[in-house]
Amino acid sequence: MLETVHVDLPGRAYDVLIGTGLLGDAGTHIAPLLKRARVVVISDETVAGLHLGALQDGLRGHGIDCAAMSLPAGEATKSWPHLMSCVDWLLDQKVERGDIVVALGGGVIGDLVGFAAAIxxxxxxxxxxxxxxxxxxxxxxxGKTGINSRHGKNLIGAFHQPSLVLADVDLLGTLQPRDFLSGYGEVVKYGLLGDAAFFEWLEGQGPALAAGDVRARIEAVRRSVQMKADIVVRDETEQGDRALLNLGHTFGHALESATGYSSRLLHGEGVAVGCAMAFELSARLGLCSQEDPSRVRAHLRDMGMKTNLADIDGALPGPQALLALMGQDKKVVDGQLRFVLARGIGDAFVTSDVPAQTVLEVLRDG
Structure with a gap:
């Protein structure tokens, strides 16, 4: 079973292939992109131990030579030192502009390697x-790529679209349950921001997704990717609609910063908590019904996910300090924080017209 989502950017269009068996068959899909039968792969040590050998075997089975580099796993790898390591290694490998660099890993590797490829x-x-x-x-x-700074997450980077995305849902079977659910935080986000029917589908199919139902996983990835692709085509560099994809991120990034980008709070967990807080903020401002934040939190709890600040291990800074961390976010414009709020499930919008006192109250109440 293979699904294809086309990202129709003029001059930079590419396909996202979603299905099973794509790791071993990567050579079939990558070969048409190559000017010479060689790729370089950058992964992290955990992923490389699980999947790099199968990828290399598959590529070599199509006559494609493959050199590989592995980096430490974890958010701390999205840093200047590891970016320099990537770039220097790629230059050591004599990578040319016509070559292909493969990012094999999660979001950290994708962001870091994509940025290295961009520069x-x-x-x-x-x-x-x-x-x-x-x-x-x-x-x-x-096409968002980048690294973190001591000032915040993803503040250094570039827009650099991939030539191809191969999303093999078989690989999700090797994830720890917590890591899978962290990703589910981003899946839920898509339903909340623009597709109430998808959120309702997730309320019914979420347990099957978590349990490993392949068809449900393919469908959830396809619908999420299609929604993102449609938004990216309309607004590649986040001047308008693409900001909707940041639902939950203004709160979430501040919480990640407050926890030191550590295992205390994974990115998708921060997004999930942030989505719940964004709906709570929306309700307090009279934008959506009081039932909506309750429904969001109920689904997250049903999936065994974090829903509020009390679910995060360890002490957190106070509301004022968290608000200050939110001020370092990329979404600040002319000193004004931009929030993605909602008129209801599936109906999000971007605004800077948010009283700081109400935000502080939401942070205080968790």
């Missing part, structure tokens, strides 16, 4: 092979 020789082509649910439904599509 190497002023831009080389790359293929995303996302191995986590979060990366398959979100970070591998749309």
């Amino acid at each position: 190497l020789r002023r831009g080389v082509r790359f293929v995303q092979m996302p191995t986590s649910l979060l990366a398959q439904v979100d970070s591998s599509v749309g």
Whole structure:
């Protein structure tokens, strides 16, 4: 079973293939992109131990030579030192502008390797092979690449579209349950921001997704990717509609920063908590019904996910400090925080007209 979502950007169009067996058959899909029968792969140590050998065997079975580099796993890898390591290794491998760099891993590897590809020789082509649910439904599509700074998450980067995305849902079977559910936070986001029917579908199919139902997983990835692709085509560099994809992220990124980008809070967990808080903020501002945030939290709880600040291990900064961290977000314009709020499930919008006192109250109440 193979689904294809076409990202129809003029001059930079590409396909996202979603299905099973794509790891071993990667050579079939990558070969038409190559000017010479060689690719370089960058992964992390955890993913490489699980999947790199199968990818290399599949590529070599199509006569494609493959050199590989592995980096430490974890959010801390999205940093200047590891970016320099990537770029220097790619130059050591004599990667040319016509070559293909493959990012094999989750969102950290996809963002980092994509950024390295963007700046190497002023831009080389790359293929995303996302191995986590979060990366398959979100970070591998749309061309956002980058690294973190001490000032915040993803503040250094570039828009650099991949040439191909291969989302093999078989690989999701190797994820720990917590990592899978972290990715599910981004899946839920798509229903909440623009597709109430999809959210309702998730309320019914979420347990099957988590239990490993392949058809449900393919459908969830396809619908998420299609929604993101449609938005990216309308607004590639986030001047308008694409900002809707940040639902939950203004709160979530501040919480990630507050927890040191550590295992205390995974990215998708921060997004899930952030979505619940965004709906709570919307309800307090009279934008949506009081039932909507309750429904959002109920579904997240049914899936065994974090829903509020009390679910995050360890102490957090106070409301004022969290609000200050939110001020470092990329979505600040002219000093004003932009929030993605909702008039209801499936009806999100972007606004800067949010009283700071109400935000503080939501942060205080968790």
